[in-house]
Amino acid sequence: MSTLIVTAHPDPDSLTHQAAQRLQEALGGAATVAHLAQEGFDPRFTPDDRRTYLGQQHPDPAVVAEQERIDAHTDLVLVFPVYWWSVPGLLKGWIDRVFITGWAFDLGDDDRIAPRLGHLTAHLLPISGTSRASFARHGYAQSFDTQIGHGILDYCGLQRGATAFLHDSESTEPGVVARELETAVTAVVTAVGTAPTRPGEPPA
Secondary structure (H helix, E strand, O other): OOEEEEEOOOOOOOHHHHHHHHHHHHHHHHEEEEEHHHHOOOOOOOHHHHHHHOOOOOOOHHHHHHHHHHHOOOEEEEEEEOEOOEOOHHHHHHHHHHOOEOOOEEEOOOOOEEEOOOOOEEEEEEEOOOOHHHHHHHOHHHHHHHHHHHHHHHOOOOEEEEEOOEOOOOOOOOOHHHHHHHHHHHHHHHHOOOOOOOOOOOOO
16 A cells, blocks of 8 residues: 655645645655645646647646656545635646546546546545634535535545545644644544545546
8 A cells, every 4th residue: 555645835834744744654654745836746727738638639748747656556645725615726737637538537438427546545634724613614514525525536436535624724722733633644544545435426
């Protein structure tokens, strides 16, 4: 079993990077980290990406490299700050460019989706400045699951692992952030290597 941890944050001293480092330490030698911002991944969906989507040319080598890096692991963990109730633009662009037809899914003759990433288990560690109570009040947990869990993971057939929010990331109360961090890391570590409870299904 091996795990790829992917972050999307411009500040190497951020809590996002601290969470990724703590997770890597907890998983031991079986985990590697990809810091998209520090590696300079370009999230812009270009005309070439559009032509790739239409089957008119091969993917950009940078995109193929990301796909190959993911394929070399059994588990994928996305660690990211919650921006405007969603993933940062960098991470969304990475998904837009990398999780494409011919690798993440195929389109059948009847236009039905044929997911291709069933061999991979995905885990999410979103970092939010708000509390669990706020998430419940606004219905964000459900909307997040619909957008990210069902709309991306299930669509591509990834197995569902842990979704472990790190809440109250901007709290000034001593110990709160540390406790939230350890809770989230423990949830992901426990789920890594464990058979998922159900396979993902693409939206109809």
